[in-house]
Amino acid sequence: MARFNIVTGLATSLIVASAAADSWPKRGLAANDDIPIWQFGGSWNGYSSEVNWQYNWDSTTSQKQSFAEYVPMLWGTSSDHTTQWFDNAWYWLDNGGSGHLLAFNEPEQSSQSNLTPQQAADAWRTYMEPFVGHAQLGAPAVSNDGYEWLSEFLQACSDCNIDFVPIHWYNDHTLESDLENWVNSICSLSGRQVWLTEFQAYGTVDDQSNFLRSAIPFLDDNDCVYRYAYFGTADNSEVLLENGGPSLSPLGVQYTFSAYGSGDGPN
């Protein structure tokens, strides 16, 4: 038995090694600066954290974690965001270990950055294009009603050096297949890698846990998906934290410490 397994064991480890070469950690945190996120690193029962990036809808942070890349965002085009944008973005690229930039949050929503595709394309050229060659650059991040908006933006900005396309998704916990269709449709539309920078299933904590058991394997195994962040470390959703933190909730432990390609938690 042992001698026989030398051969199959070798074959198995070669397969695992080649699968690992095609995979990379994708999990991140969408966290406002007042939310304690330092317990999302490290390990749990021998399982290492899969969280390796963070953003805060802003262009600088006082909560940079050693285990995560901080990704600056230009939330919108009003002067309270644009005035410090270049200083902050260059600081994080030159000194903070950042390699990516995000632009304009939910531009198709009047309550969010509220831009037409043409306005966003003009602003993208002004505020993002100067970083070409210094960082990977994201398109504006639409929510899951933003297909038409994004399609028009990509046409209006067809000469722009956009590297990846961030999107959001919110829907009922029973509709995990809708998440898959949404992500796949943006991969096809844009021909670029997709970041899911906000997503959450509506339902109880148990419902959300079951949803993540399907969503995480889909996202980890999809080569078009570069990164994702569950909406659970923000001012209006702290579902990944126990009573506001800093300890993680069981859902937070599941999100953070499920092995790559599994949503089943560290067990």
Ligand code: BGC
């Ligand atoms: C908003 C941000 C806010 C975050 C967390 C986002 O949708 O655009 O301004 O900080 O939600 O509440």
